[in-house]
Amino acid sequence: MTIYTPWRKATSFLAGALLLAGCSDDKPTKAEKVAAASVPGAPPQAAADEAAKGAPASNVTESNELIEFVYAYPKEAAQIPELAKALDSDRAAKRAALVAAAERDRTAAEKEGFPYRAHSHRQAWQRVTETPRFLSLSAEIETYAGGAHGMQTFDTLIWDRNRRKQLKPLDLFQSGEAFDAAIRDPFCAAIKRAKAAKGMAVDEAPDSVFAKCPPASAQTVWLGSSDGRYLDRMTIGIAPYEIGAYAEGSYKINVPVTGALVKAVKDEFARDFLPIR
Template sequence: MPFPLLLALSLAPVSIASETRDLDFEYNWSAEAEAVPALSRRFRADAVRQRQAMNRMAVAEKKARREMGTSDWNGLQFSRSVETAGQSGKLLSLVTSTSSYTGGAHPNGRTSALLWDRKLSRETNYSALLLAGQRWDGALRLPFCVLLDRERAKRRGETVVNGEWPSQCPEMKELTIALADHDRNGRFDHADLTADSYVAGPYAEGPYEISLPITATMVQRLKPEFRASFEAQPPVQ
């Protein structure tokens, strides 16, 4: 077992939490992320920044409510969770889910992906793993659009007729794309695509999460040094 994986097993997930009348705050990340010193420092610093920003926002919100003559106050909320989507000896793939309530009608949520190159000790992205001139966009977007419409039809109870929002298929740049190892064998086998609330439908429908297999054709488009970190799957039927 590669050293980074052994180190991750010796560490525990990290959780930073506090609750006051003004702010319910939680920030946590996986043991695999904690095993990377640069990521550990990054998330700890971000937790401090986010808590300070939310506290400032709470002060401003309470002041605004007093000026409007409104006395109701239930405080604000912030939570961020960084989970491991998959890892190999070369790469660590993380997905961050953030939820915040800042005094509006409802909490707002969003996701993001982080791919870490263990050898170079820096953040990268899946496009940087591909051979020059190669892309995965076509291999991902078409099946994503098909499966998205199937899921939207279930949630809406009617067939989706493509057009403008909320029935269009989002562009790739609007989606969170994370490499995932579903069977946890140290090789990436899927790409998990997330359309956050409002991206593919109204808030009430929530986010849409579509998992797509990484096919043999997609693996062949990778640079040779990364191919061993992937495991080809049959295409979507």
């Protein structure tokens, strides 16, 4: 194993936020402008703070003719033994799955007489924010399985210090349906603006798979904080093929934490949220 610098830096998130700041004819509201200033959910200084900390606490890479594997997580996660153990277990499972698929495909390639292309899995967890109760992490994942192109996906988690338990952001809400109902309008409007910023028209043909705005709860949700005290920022990661062709790439949609959204939060967590005023 050797030390590897993650292929994605926090500035990639900043690029996404700047992209979403671009305006179309559908101008964003004041609340949405505030939300769009986040780096998904993190305070503006987060990128600089993360860069100043240096390499992540756990950063493993393996590169050979069979696979390329990268898995990293920051020191804030490593400082929580239960979370570090869970991430180490996830890393081992991801590597095992990668090796199994790669060995199977290499055997098939040799049998059929065509070149084998090394499979890869690259995943870097980064700190979104910390509050007295929560540590929020985001991950960008790049995979390649020998086809025409690779794939990008996202992941998310929240560590609840009070319960000493790993959660998903949606666990903090009453239900996926309540979450979707609270943010559907600003989420769908933000998607249209993000697509317009890329020069992509929204496909509204009745028979198009991309005609409808997808449920936000089916995407990757990152929760963040502007002040390190309350959860008041949110970004939703959308992988390729979800709202457009592969060529469009992924999207990071900033959505305001409104009073309506906070009303959808479970009572246990309501005091940890602060809506935009």
